[in-house]
Amino acid sequence: MNFFTQIGILLRKELVLELRMGYAISGILLYVLSTVFIVYAAFFQGVNSPMLWVTLFWIIMLFASVNAIVKSFVQENGARQLYYYGLLDPLAVIVSKMIYNISLLFFLSLLTWAALAFIVGNKVEEFSAFLLALFLGSAGFSILFTFVAAISSKADNNSTLLAILSFPLVIPILMTLIKLSVVATGMLEDTGVGKDIGILVAIDLVLAGLTLVLYPFLWRD
Amino acid sequence: MIRQSWWKILAVVILLYTFLAGLLIPLKPGIAEVTPRALQAGTEVELTVTGYNSYYSKAKNELRAWLKLEGDVVLKAARIEVVNDRTMKLHFNLPQYLPSDSKDDACSLILDSPIDGAIVLPEGIALTQDSVNLLEGKKLWSADKMDQLNVGPKLTFPYRSVLYETIRNQYFHVPLWFAMIFLFMFSVNFSVRYLRKYDPDADLRTLALNRAGFVFGLLGTVTGAIWAKYTWGAFWSWDVKQNMTAVALLIYSAYFILRGAFQDEEKKARLSAVYNIFAFAALIPLVFVIPRMTDSLHPGNGGNPAFGGEDLDNTMRMVFYPAGIGWTLLGFWIASVAYRVEKLQQKLLDA
Numbered sequence: 001m002n003f004f005t006q007i008g009i010l011l012r013k014e015l016v017l018e019l020r021m022g023y024a025i026s027g028i029l030l031y032v033l034s035t036v037f038i039v040y041a042a043f044f045q046g047v048n049s050p051m052l053w054v055t056l057f058w059i060i061m062l063f064a065s066v067n068a069i070v071k072s073f074v075q076e077n078g079a080r081q082l083y084y085y086g087l088l089d090p091l092a093v094i095v096s097k098m099i100y101n102i103s104l105l106f107f108l109s110l111l112t113w114a115a116l117a118f119i120v121g122n123k124v125e126e127f128s129a130f131l132l133a134l135f136l137g138s139a140g141f142s143i144l145f146t147f148v149a150a151i152s153s154k155a156d157n158n159s160t161l162l163a164i165l166s167f168p169l170v171i172p173i174l175m176t177l178i179k180l181s182v183v184a185t186g187m188l189e190d191t192g193v194g195k196d197i198g199i200l201v202a203i204d205l206v207l208a209g210l211t212l213v214l215y216p217f218l219w220r221d
Numbered sequence: 222m223i224r225q226s227w228w229k230i231l232a233v234v235i236l237l238y239t240f241l242a243g244l245l246i247p248l249k250p251g252i253a254e255v256t257p258r259a260l261q262a263g264t265e266v267e268l269t270v271t272g273y274n275s276y277y278s279k280a281k282n283e284l285r286a287w288l289k290l291e292g293d294v295v296l297k298a299a300r301i302e303v304v305n306d307r308t309m310k311l312h313f314n315l316p317q318y319l320p321s322d323s324k325d326d327a328c329s330l331i332l333d334s335p336i337d338g339a340i341v342l343p344e345g346i347a348l349t350q351d352s353v354n355l356l357e358g359k360k361l362w363s364a365d366k367m368d369q370l371n372v373g374p375k376l377t378f379p380y381r382s383v384l385y386e387t388i389r390n391q392y393f394h395v396p397l398w399f400a401m402i403f404l405f406m407f408s409v410n411f412s413v414r415y416l417r418k419y420d421p422d423a424d425l426r427t428l429a430l431n432r433a434g435f436v437f438g439l440l441g442t443v444t445g446a447i448w449a450k451y452t453w454g455a456f457w458s459w460d461v462k463q464n465m466t467a468v469a470l471l472i473y474s475a476y477f478i479l480r481g482a483f484q485d486e487e488k489k490a491r492l493s494a495v496y497n498i499f500a501f502a503a504l505i506p507l508v509f510v511i512p513r514m515t516d517s518l519h520p521g522n523g524g525n526p527a528f529g530g531e532d533l534d535n536t537m538r539m540v541f542y543p544a545g546i547g548w549t550l551l552g553f554w555i556a557s558v559a560y561r562v563e564k565l566q567q568k569l570l571d572a
Contacts (some may be wrong), residue, residue: 147499151492155482164478165496168471169503172511175464195514203506210502214495217416 006088010096019204027070032108035060036115050123050185053116060112061137062170069145070162073153074096077171085220087124097146098208105138125186129193133180136200140173143204147211150218169207176200187192229554235547242540243392249373251380252335253523255330255345263317264349270309270332272340273380280334286311286366287331294320297365316356316361318427325349331367338373377488390448392544395440399545400552403444404434407553412494424490426565427497428480429515429560435473435550442466453518461520464511469507483501485527488541494513 001009018025039056076084084093113124113134124130144166152161180196182188254271270286277284300312319326326349330342350358378388408430415423421519445463446456457463479496483489512519533541 061312066416151479151496152482154488154492155479162480165475168468168475171468171471171505192515198513199511202510206502206506210499214498217491217495 001088003092004091006092007096007099011100012087016095024071024183025047029109029111031067032060032064032112033061033115036112039116040119044120048121049188051182053123054178054181056184058137058181059118060116061105061109062141064108064112064176065138065141065145066159066166068104068108068161069101069142069149070152070159072146073091076153080170081219087164090216090219091212093219094146094150094211095202098143098211101142101146102139105142106135109134109138118211123185124181126184130184131150132182132197133177133184136180136197136204137153137173137177140177140200140204140207141170143207143211144169144173147207147215151216154218173200173203176203228550232547232550232554235543236551239392239540239544239547244543246536246540247374247377248274248386248388249377249380250340252330252340252345254333254343255342259347259349260313260315262315262348262419264315266313266315268311268313268330268346270311270330271305272309273335273385274377275334275340276306276336277334278306280336280392280473283335284309285333287365288313288328288348288364289334289367290320290328290335290348292320294359294362295323295365295367297367315348316358317350318352318358318361319348319350320355320358320362321348321350322353322355324351324353333370335371336374337371339370340373340572351537354455358530372482375538378537385451387448387451388537390444391533392540394441394444394448395541396545396548397437397444400548401434401441403549403558404430404552405501405504405557406438408434409471409498412497413495415490419487419491421486421490424494425563427494429556429563431473431476431497432567433556434558435470435477436555437548438466438470438473438553442470449518458518460519461515461517462508465507465511469504472503472507476500 043052043056112121114129116122117124121181145162148162148166148169152159153164155161176196176199180193180200183193183196225304251273252270253273254269256269257266260266281303284301284303285294286301289295289297296313296315298311299314302310304310304313304328325347328348330346334340381388408427411423411427414420415427442463445466449458449460449463450456453460476493476496480489480493483492489537
């Protein structure tokens with residue numbers, strides 16, 4: 001089996017598993033909706049602040065992403081890992097997981113956006129810029145969380161470990177994303193948008209490169 | 222024993238030298254304050270000059286002072302009255318017209334003394350005139366010349382406004398960060414070695430180097446924060462450099478927590494080695510790339526000049542470079558002690 005066939009098969013497996021165990025994805029959807037509702041009740045009654053909107057959007061996204069990704073290695077128990085180990089290229093495993101998580105998070109971010117727009121009101125004016133921010137954000141989150149989830153899945157209390165290991169690393173991504181999204185709401189005229197996009201792309205590429213280099217050392221037990 | 226630990230003795234000697242020289246060498250004499258800052262042409266004015274590290278009374282009669290406009294046009298002080306070492310009064314007879322084609326101009330003040338050398342207060346004083354007469358102004362200002370300036374004391378650090386004595390932080394803050402980067406670089410090197418050969422010793426060395434590096438990072442942040450209190454106005458002003466430093470320190474604290482999460486030694490060593498490489502690769506862009514690209518108050522970032530040129534003169538280099546070597550050696554010394562402690566603990570556990 002060549003590399004790309006392996007990735008294709010693994011992606012299909014992820015999707016089939018996700019749909020078959022419907023509770024995981026619907027749980028996250030419910031999580032997003034109820035958080036948006038709480039956020040509306042707590043912050044937005046009579047308040048119109050794009051800055052607050054953007055910040056809360058990304059914080060909801062951050063926690064939704066952690067919840068969505070933490071299970072991506074937990075569901076692979078030891079026996080299945082051994083099975084993969086004999087059968088597959090480690091890079092195909094991690095790349096398929098990254099691609100799957102990027103699409104999942106991108107979908108999740110669109111959904112969060114829709115929910116916030118529906119309940120709180122849409123504050124985004126430049127749609128293409130915001131979509132770009134969403135894509136770069138989901139890419140950064142999913143690459144980082146996938147890698148850290150791979151580390152923390154080897155420990156016992158892995159969801160705490162995931163947060164401890166990944167939150168410091170996610171701060172620069174989050175700060176740049178918030179800046180970029182605030183520009184997309186039209187509240188701030190920023191000429192340095194290109195630089196921010198450059199920083200995000202660079203962070204994403206560095207994280208992806210490191211993950212590819214280091215994952216083969218992680219996965220065998 | 223001497224042969225083995227010569228570099229430790231060297232570290233102590235160098236650090237003693239940097240502490241003594243870095244803290245005891247005085248700043249170059251400078252002008253701390255001049256009042257008034259706005260002068261009217263055609264009047265007789267008295268400027269009160271407050272010096273810093275200056276010795277005006279020693280050089281009483283040989284003191285000279287000029288107001289200097291653009292294009293080397295100068296006006297010599299008519300009379301100088303020394304109050305004490307730190308204060309003197311300069312009397313200028315300002316001509317009716319300025320050698321300028323506008324009503325407002327700015328000039329710098331230059332003092333010259335055989336003890337303190339020549340001192341410049343650049344562009345600090347505003348001049349105004351009621352009407353413009355360029356030709357007459359040029360004629361009126363052409364009488365004086367500025368010549369035979371003295372050279373001040375050799376063994377001094379530069380006097381810079383805003384920085385003042387905090388310029389000495391250059392021998393603590395910056396070398397501490399250098400040392401930290403070296404320590405972390407070596408720890409990554411040992412992590413790579415661990416992943417290649419699965420040698421438990423390399424894991425212990427990584428841990429020891431990271432511990433020492435983390436302490437140096439903390440000290441670097443603290444010395445930076447103290448410096449920031451006196452130059453930026455607050456210990457922590459949420460500058461991007463400070464934020465990214467905090468993030469970097471958090472990433473490395475997560476390394477120590479990660480180690481605590483595993484019981485199995487082999488697993489602990491392997492996963493923390495992987496994370497350590499990851500952390501170092503995150504550290505470099507966080508602390509050295511992103512702050513350079515965005516707005517930051519930190520020297521060398523956000524378009525601010527780094528220390529160099531006049532800010533880092535040869536006297537400072539004489540202390541700064543040894544300080545970098547000294548702190549780095551001390552860092553490796555601490556790391557080697559931490560490594561031996563770790564090794565002994567293992568031996569106790571095995572026995």
